[in-house]
Amino acid sequence: MTNLKVLLFLSAVSLVSHAQASQGKLIATAGLLQVEGAGGGGLVPWATLSGYDTQDEISVSAGMTQVSLRDYRLQTVSVNASFYDQVELSLSKQTFDLSTLGGDIKQNIVGIKYRLLGDAVYSKWPQISVGIMHKSLEDKSIANALGASSTSGTDIYLAATKVHLGAVFGYNAVWGLTARATKANEIGLLGFGSENNDSYKVMAEATLGLLFSRNLAIGVEYRQKPDNLGLKEDDWADIFITYIPTKSVNFTLAWTDLGTIAGAPKQQGLYVSISGQLF
């Protein structure tokens, strides 16, 4: 119910604010808010910054995502501000419902991303950005019970993203590659590291998408993850379709395969997300 209200609020605000919103990038090239609140695709952060701001502008976006799996449900609510298409700050709250077992795990994420060089659309080389996500669990008991060595942690990532205009049979294509140094177990929801595996590991993440019109994108994502807890933690993958009716709002539907989570196998399900630029 709360989520429905947030969703209605976001839709209303984004429609109202349409007239004043930053408009300075090609539609659909600003990307979405990913599951940890950063500008990106669905599961993977990109080098692009959220919103349609250019070097003279500031944009603020908000979004929410729900992933409904067999035994769990992951919800994320995020706000994200991009300053002069140079620095992005994000705040995100994740709620991981243990639908089968009962209870939930809440995690807060503070993120910052800095654009190092390039423009995803216009420069010859990809846009490159570096980012940090600091994550802390509100509910520490499950992470501790599973043997995580910490209930907060920091990810550092380097992302490259490029849009190729008209590259695939005249359709615009976008790809992104991200290298992330992390200790997180299930992106932090099950804590960070373990007694035997407490070092940073570098994981690869990738996105590939096609824009079938100015308003419709279809793509795939893959996110490699470590298995510090010895619970057969799997890599994540999804296949998504995004509808971008205006620069103010976008809707994403995806099929996700999150593999085994905390010993429960075959966690697959529907990913639904709405995000929008408030101004």
Next chain:
Amino acid sequence: MTILCVKRPLGPSLKTSLCAVTIAITLSLSACSSTSKTLYSEIGGQAKVEQITDNFIEEIGYNKHIVRYFEKTDISRFREKLNEHICMVADGPCEYTGDSMENVHAGMDINENHFNLTVDLLINAMTKADIPHSTQNKLLARFAPMRSEIAFK
């Protein structure tokens, strides 16, 4: 192609299909750049080029942010040179006889926002001329690298 994958019940096969899709897109990224037909003829020749230019001038005229850059512009010369430029960039039988992009835009101090907004106006102009989405992208791809010669000068 991806829709098919979504409809099937997905087991461990999702990751396999992701790979297949990825390979397919990567192959087409590298393969589809060579065609014998020129972009100029794909656009629809001189008549369509002129239509795009006329629509573009109209779009600029209605945009209060962009029209101010054209206050001192000789519009009939701009029309003629833009027709030549689009034609030449699309491998048509024309030669661009105008000034370099740097010279034309020197001192205009075009910021990133206004540059990108003008690209939106060009897209509108092409859409109004019934240029297909994929053809629009191909033309945009040829003009995009000129941004560094146009903005911030």
